[in-house]
Amino acid sequence: MYMLALAVVVIFTYIGALALYRISFLHPLYEYPGPFLAAITNWYExxxxxxxxxxxxxxxxxLHARYGPVVRIGPNKLHFSYSQAYHDIYTYGSTLVKEPDFYQGVVAHCPQSSFGFVDPVEAKNRRSLLLPLFSRRAVLALEYTIQQKIDQLLNILKDRHSSPMSPVSMATAYRSLTLDIITSYCFAESTNTLDDPNFYHPLLAAIQEGLENVMVQRHLPILTYIANHTPSWLIDLTMPAIKPFMDLRSSHEKRMDKLLKDPSTLLTVEHETVYHHLLEPKETHERPSRQSLVDEANALIGAGSDTVGNACNIGTFYALKYPSIRKKLTDELHEIWPDADRPVSSAMLENLPYLTAFIKETLRFSLGVVHPLPRVVGVATPEIGGLKIPPGTTVEMSTLFLHMNPEVFPDPHRFSPDRWLGTVTSEMALDLAPFSKGPRICLGMNLAWCELYLIFANVFRRLDLSLSISEKTIEDFSQDHRDYFVPWWKKGYRVFVREVY
Structure with a gap:
């Protein structure tokens, strides 16, 4: 009993001493303002x-409104709110590395995927294997896979949702589309979520469940580890909502075992896939482990479907909210696309100034990843935002503060594609970062741009969408979202459609 009491005293003494140190002048971040509790514990976040x-x-x-442009949001963490700091951290930050605890938590369901790699060399090697499939040339070669899925979506909308009595949620419709696109593009084998009535495939529901719980996973990754090692029958009983995601993982494992046993089966698939590059590494790169291959596949599905699906949802809403925006889009599309039955290429669409401006403004609003991505300052790291930060400090900045900076984007909460048609300043071009920046920029950026051109062009050229009457009072998306790592808007909207000839 005496030893137990002594242990308790020692533990509480240590905790108390640590807390005092973190708020004292002895701590290297003492001079940076922020909440008292944030300085003491990471559980503030x-x-x-x-x-x-x-x-x-x-x-x-x-916090930034109260404390200024640099805020201490953890015992060893700073958050910035100005452009120079963002680019010093991400765009030019070659001496900073990903913060291990954060990424190991966020990707606890696929820990050996490249998104979670902290080691820059390891990340660069994996990236070099994946990039060929996501080059502009590769995307253009596989553009037909994207168009096929878009055609399927448009046919469903025309057949099932052509009446005010049968409106459809565009958030789920677009996410079904982008999920099918990324699986078809990467694996030559689609999840076929578009086939589900009302666009609510069980896998889509499981991904949404995962997004809602991603921050629990981020802070308590042990829970994901337990789920990954729980028998399927127990998952069915205790966590039925995530079963489709676990089934998807299982299918990746079976496919991987088949490919590792007989790589020649890659010769029979419809088109080039991610496995052609991962299983046949060039030069000195080693083939990733089985676990890493499975994790990479799962990571690609999540990362490859959400940003584009979210952007399409946001852009469509604002085009419907402001008739002048929709008219400019449709007029421009009609001019270069007179026959709606004959598809146009993304290469042709890239030359349309208003459509391009519309996509850029959509990406500015939809943000990509909204949660700040932490990096750790190294010994050789130069100043960040004009400040010399102690090595070992975690630094970060949410893209929201970059995209909504009134000094670069006047009246930032107004959705205005026209801002990209005038004189586009170097700051505007540099500060549009929906795919992040620098050495860890999203490798699927070319694919995402191609999808956005084709989806928006097809939707606004071939369909006439109308907001459901009950949706007329929907609030602006710009100030109405939650941080589920990616932004999740609290309110959705529904539309019904008519075909355009």
Whole structure:
């Protein structure tokens, strides 16, 4: 009993001493302002991520309004709110590395995927294997796979949702589309979520469940580890919502075992896939392990479907909210696309100034990843935002503060494609970062741009969408989202459609 009491005293003494150190002048971040609790514990962020259900970004906005452009948001973490700091961290930050705890938590369901790699060399090697499939040339060669899925979506909308009595949620419609596109593109084998009535395939529901719980996973990755090692029958009983995702993982494992046993089966697939590059590494790269191959596949599905699906949802809403925007889009599309039955290529669409401006403004609003991505300052790291930060400090900045900077984007909460048609300043071009920046920029960026051109062009040239009457009072998306790592808007909208000839 005496030893137990002594252990308790020692533990509480240590905790107390650590807390005092973190708020004392001895701590290297003492001079940076921020909440008292944030200086003491990392669970300050966890509170807003978990208990407040994705309100951390809103809290960051409040903190910067109170404390200024640099805020201490953890015992060893700083968040910035100005452009120079963002680019010093991400665009030019070659001496910073990903913060291990954060990424190991976020990708706890696929820990050996390249997104979670902390080692820059390891990340670069994996990236070099994947990039050929996502080059502009490769995307153009496989553009037909994207168009096929878009055609399927448009036919479904025309057949099932052509009446005010049968409106459809565009958020789920677009996510079904992009999920089918990324699986078809990467694996030559689609998940066929578009086939599900009302666009609510069980896998789509499982991904949504995962997004809602991603911050629980981020702070408590042990829970994901337990789920990954739980028998399927117990998953069915205790966590039925995530079963489709676990089934998808299982299918990747079976496919991987088949390919590893007989790589010649790659010769029978319809087109080049990600496995052609991962299983046949060039030069000195080693073939990834089986576990890493499975994890990479799962990561590609999540990363490859959400940003584009979210962007399409946001852009469509604003085009419907502002008739002048939709008219400019449709007029421009009609001019270069007189026959709606004959598809146009993304290469042709890239030359349309208003459509391009519309996509850029959509990406500015839809953000990509909204949660700040932490990096660790190295010994050789130069100044960040004009400040010399102690080595070992975690630094980060949410894209929200970059995209909504009034000094670069006047009246930033107004959706205005026209801002990209005038004199586009170097700051505007540099500060549009929906795919991040620098050495860890999203490798699927070429594919995403191609999808956005084709989806928006087909939707606004071949369909006439109308907001459901009950949706007329929907609030602006720009200030109405939660932080589920990626932005998740609290309110959706529904439309019905008519075909355009």
């Amino acid at each position: 966890a509170y807003y991520n978990i208990v407040k259900e994705g309100e951390f970004i809103s809290e960051l906005q409040r």
